[in-house]
Amino acid sequence: MIWEDLMTDTDGQYIEFQAGKLFNQAANSSTKTPFKHKEFAPHDTDVMNEIWFPLKETGGMVAVTEFAVLNVVEQEGKQNIVLSALQTINDDLQIYKNEELLSSETIKLKPLELFETSININGNESIKIILGENKLVYTSNQKDILVDRPMLPNKDFNWESAYGQFTKGLELEKQREYIGAKNAYQKALGKDAGFLPALNRLAQSYYRQMDYKMALELVQKSLAINTYDGEANYLLGLICREVGDITTSKSGFSIAMGDAAYKSSAATELANLFLVEQNWNKAEKYAYKALVFNQYNLNALQTLALVKRKLGKIDEAKKVFYQITELDGTNHFQSFENYLISEKANDKELFLKGITNELPHESFLDLAINYSKKGCNEEAIKVLKLAPNNAVVNLWLAHLTPVNRELYLSKVLNQSPELVFPHRAETAEILITFLAGNSHWKLHYYLGLVLWNKNLVEEAKEQFMACGTEPEFAPFYLAKSKLVGSNKEKLECLTKARELAPEDWRSALALANYYISNKQAVEAFNLIQPFVKKYPEQSAIGLCYAQSLSAQQKYKQAISFLENYELLPFEGATIGRDLYNEACIRSAFSALKSGKNNTAIKYAEKAKLWPLNLGVGRPYDVDERLEDYILSIAYEAKRDKNNAENFADKVMQYSHPNYQQENSKLYLQLKLLIQNEEEKTAKLLLVRFLEDYPESNYLKWVEAKIENSLVVKNLENQILNGSGATMAYDTKFVDRKFELLLDFLENIEH
Structure with missing residues (x-):
């Protein structure tokens, strides 16, 4: 309910109805469903209209158009009809019962005015409501509104086949996961070396990475299968244009027009x-x-x-x-x-x-490069001469005006690289040309950024390494720290960035996070502490500070800090509350271990709180099995049998919501059920969730742990060493409390 308290109105909670052109908002996990990702075809344009409207005093919605919102609610054997105008209405409203006209009435409404009526209807009768000339049409007959299409994936589809790997690659590519896509296409060709769609898409992957030789080789293989393939010919046109073979490029585009x-x-x-x-x-x-x-x-x-x-x-x-x-x-x-x-x-x-965006020079560059690619260099130069002074702008001017090349190149090399983010393939070609006659570190650095953007990480690293220690620019070393392999190199980069910009919070934060990840909590704390008061608006600093306290086992200080630290709420931001919850739980089982049961109870109860200042509200469904398990143990240690049993019952009777994936805390529930001679219930629960989520390593761990299997440690290592990263709007499940649960069990069981 955090949003209700933060809103300026006082009439309760609100929701936003959203609908779009597709059936869902696709995430990574949509790949394994019928509702896959969409992509734009080359030079395609999608034209659509958006409608934004308030929903006021209708009690809900069953239909909406740009003219009105309609709701129909059954109450005491009647159908109450409410229509809210979204623009001025002067139309007939016709109501049909079982396809027979029941009433027709002219209604006149101003925007947000309501029209209300009710009709008597039996449960098996249908109604239809029409406003004006089909300005809004509603029917209660489900056959007229429901479509029959598969909701579940085809179980016969083989994801390990050539087409399965190709589909996987295509889905990743649509999400801009280009490296994963490239790997999947290569696997598809490993299954079937002549699988034409994978040849085309792999060629596109190499084209995107500016490897035109390899891209052309793959396209030629595709054309050797079908010389009229539209996609292969279009790619042939693109690739040959880049390498200067205009005759073949025209041929490719000409044949592609047949598709x-x-x-x-x-x-x-x-x-x-x-x-x-x-x-x-x-x-x-x-x-x-x-x-x-x-x-x-x-x-x-x-x-x-x-x-x-x-x-x-x-x-x-x-x-x-x-x-x-x-x-x-x-x-x-x-x-x-x-x-x-x-x-x-x-x-x-x-x-x-x-041109009003944050990086206006990028808009000028886009326009200028568009002109240049169409052979309009004079226009491109005029655009760039109007652009803000920027290194990439001057780089392009050096390229387009040979007479003044040295002048503009000198500007490039003398300008600050601050907020300079070259990323286009066209810019890379210019940099490569200039590097042939000038080895200035900025040219290497800029080329490295472009190559990095193209997922050519090793090639980017080579360019960064070619800069040596010459750069006196902190962000260079912050970026380089993400490219180097060893911890020693990372530390050298982060330390150098800090030396160059001792007052820069980003340099301090990067080094502090490095210390935390390498279990150097004291160093992290000492480094980040001065920046907390200096930059109160930078939540990453406050969270790093709280982490550094927890990593030193100063849980009470971490809790106190977080209880008084303001985090602005934003979508999906749970890290502040996660840190608070973990600090409370670790305090609780530390107290348990020391026999301080009242303290353990205090912090286990605190762990259930959702402080509003941490930027996230309490969800409708919460999983408090770990907190309740701790409370049960603490009360049992106090010989408070009633409370101990109450909290144990809460754990045992917990019902996991169907829309969420079960997690490792199921182990606590099963353990208590078995201890209370409810092994059959425990077994049924485990079997049910294993059937629902057969690929979940967390549930495999629960099963192994309950059975005292030798594979427990292997599963723990797989989970802890696996990637916990998720993509935007992803429904991929990551059990973020797994490590915390392991630490708790280690403390309790030993």
């Missing part, structure tokens, strides 16, 4: 190639072809506008600018083109004012 999936994108690329060659007629022809197959293709529209301007057809160009604006009001292309045409200071100002 409906690539008609628009391939025509766009051909239009761009002809634009570079200043073949205006063909550029215009293929831009129009691209738009026939996808009228919303922004890249094709931009190419068409450029051709029109180059041909002097200014009025026609302006019509295309209008189309682009209608599709994408934040697009800077048409704004700059208007300035180019008019050369008026006012239009220049409008263009510059339109």
